[in-house]
Amino acid sequence: MIKSLRLLLTSGALLAVAGAHAQVVVPPTTGKAPDPAPTSLPQTTPAPAKSAPYAGGMKINISPDGSKYVRIMTAHQLWVRYSENNTGTVSATEEATPDQVDFGLRRSRVLLVSQLNPRFLVITQLGINGQSTISGGAPGEPTGPGKKPQFHLHDALVEYKVNKYLSAGGGLHYYNGISRQTSFAAFSLIALDVPGTQSPVIDAIDQTGRGLGVYARGRVGSFDYRLSVNDAFRNNVTSSPATLATDVAQFNPRSRGKVLQGYFDWEFLDKELNLVPFAVGNYLGARRVFNLGAGFMYYAEGMYSRAQQAPTPLPTTTADAWAIPYAKHDLSVLSADLFFDTPLDTASRNQTAFSVYAAAYKYNMGPNYVRYGGTLNPGAGSSALRGNAVPIVGTGTAQTIQSGFLLPRRLLGPKVRLQPYVSYIHGRYEGLRREAGGIQEVHIMDGGVNVLLDGHQAKVTLNYRARPDFNDVNDVNYRPEVTMQLQVIL
Template identity: 80%
Template sequence: MTTFLRLKLAALLLLGTPLAHAQIIVPPTTGKAPDPAPATAPAPAPAPTKSAPYAGGMKISISPDGSKYVRIMTAHQLWVRYNENNSGTLSAEEEPRSDQIDFGIRRSRVLLVAQLNPRFLVVTQLGINGQSTISGGAPGEPTGPGKKPQFYIHDALVEYKVSQYMSAGGGLHYYNGISRQTSFAAFSLITLDVPGVQSPSLDAIDQTGRGIGVYVRGRVKKFDYRLSVNDAFRTNTGSTPATLTTNVAQFNPRSRGKIWQGYFDVELLDKELNLVPFAVGNYLGAKRVFDIGAGFLYHAGGLYSRPTDNPTPQPARVWDIPYNRHDMRVLSADIFFDTPVDTTARNQTAFTVYAAAYDYRMGPNYVRYGGTLNPGTGSAALRGNAVPMLGTGTAQTIQTGFLLPKKLLGPKVRLQPYAGYIHGRYEGLRRTDGRLQDVHILDGGVNVLLDGHQAKITLNYRARPDFTNIDNLNYRPEATMQLQVIL
């Protein structure tokens, strides 16, 4: 290679060629050089000092803006109870039992609320009610009563918002007359449980207070309304004219007409949310609510009675025995007042009161007996903790509670003492001398609020009349502890 070629090759290697990786020479910047990157990662942000407020279940957005969503909630109420039984009660071993301590599941629910758009709403609720070791199961199962209760649908409704003043819907729904507590939110009550007088047709011609039908509801300024018409469920009483007690009405198993009902109220202070049918029991000082309401229920021919003794001989067909049909007419009026009292940070007290009056027209001498999670066995109406719950006549109930100051036990635990009273006067409850015997039931207790209504313990004492001997009533004690959790 010539000297000229060697010099040319050296110049190309120094300057670079199109075949080599090009380098871009950037002149150095003037001034101070930047600081070197930190050797360690930045410290994490401090954890919040308290948990975020509960937002009503888990919300799953199914649209980017969150306008389409599904909200899921689950809730349980567990009971531990001491009960002194009514006279003559038999235990699960079919032996006389004067008292006992028992356990039960008062309610267990799953609720789904779906908003497809601002006009469409879907509500689905499933669950069980009242399971103990002797009640709550399907009768006749090989496993025996109490086991494997049916996990059934409570609510299955679809709703369309017609205008800002009215929505219309249908399905298995909870838009009832006759009072605010007839469509109650079971997990925000003032007292341990509802009084029972608010649901005269419970599980007789409805399903856990729900009916299959259609409804309209809405709000015009301060006036809130709901109206519905449902088919009556076939009653499970299994009676016939031959099995009736003379001149004592029962639900008519041959009545399948419509049930008409409604409830109207005026909201004088804060407006309540009404997306779902469940009426809040108390707000723990979060709102100032003063509502006055009235409602009705009507079911043509819903009850029947036999005016005279069974004929002798009986007709070949029992339904040929003469009987009378009776319309079911129920009216009510109620008042609900819930307000904060002392809003300072150290106190945040609140007061709640609910009162209702009922008038029942359900045929001659009709009386319904019942006991929640009844510990007695057999078919006797007054076994266990049963009382006359309602009947043809009148009833009144009042419940009140006071949220004690926050400074009492600190910010994490709140106490809400409460009291409840039920009075009934029913024409079918008469002493041997013919005088009416009134029903008086007293409840008192305290809600221990660990996280509002979402986690609370309720301690309740009930003084309950034993109607086994109507001429000489004894009051039996019933003490219950309930653990409630909502997620």
């Protein structure tokens, strides 16, 4: 009986399976057979015909409507340079070095611009300036100068938009006074670099041109303004009344007051964007701008000097050194400038453009003050006039001008543009006197060309400089300096 039941169940299961298979393999008795399933192959994305226009870095929207965002940018400037050095220059191994070819990072930056809402703005910038193999490194590193540069804060500010005419903020900021170029955008310059005259107190009482304090800025019609009050950084000059040269001013290490700054300009043509503090160097024909500006800086008792000879022997204690009589001097700087940038031939395919920036400065920094400096200085040692150093600022006056012309697009095709430029710096500082008593004036001339591969975002700059060697103020010789810069911004 059980055996018969098993046989019956097995037969039923086989019939069910056979029926199921019959439903699949038997073709339909009516209608048309179904079409075969389409074959889906992965589709290749066509390569873009040209690169997309640059839109100011990568933007990450934090809110769906884009009102909350973080914008990220990174940029680098690499220098390859030949320099004929100033008289007496030595290398890091104390060998006489009349000239050399060297490499350096002029700037390397990361910029973050963040908006919490249309009223709150946060700007953070980190990076390094001026690293070569003998300079620009972290101080005190046992591995030697030039290595492990301090990747430090350049900007760290928060801002609140009070109304359409006024924004207020604070932190480590770049809302400087004096001139347009004192708050320059380093990656959009006309020439290879800024002249140096625009930042008379850089890294003496500020940090890489930034102040620590509060500011107010805004625009009323065509009038743009910025004002700031900052604490002076403790200056990096080690001196006392005993170590000063007679009747030569220096930054006062005992002054800890406020630094007052302001800059005002009138925009006659297009209004510039002013979300960030960095002033554009030139627009390559994208805007038509004509601005006239004026600015100031004031730091009470920021300088000091000693009129009489130092006592002999020199004091051995700090208290005795500061007991020597000395005079305090207010530091003040006034400036006026002009910026003109315009497209030309807009109706044709040439799309040329012309740019010019000119500025005049008056410095009051105490008797006979002169500051020397050389960008990415290739000379070793402590001599103020080693390597490529020149007089940058001093009590007296200075004038600068930079001008560039964007050549026609058809010259090298649509992708590569050429922008030749010239630059001239003139200084007249009372501390540079010849034996006969007259002032030896400063003349620095630059000429070059920007090879624009993708606007300012990717460009190569070739620059020639005729640099005065002031080791003998009575007999100034000019040294050649040739620099090639590669700049990339993402």
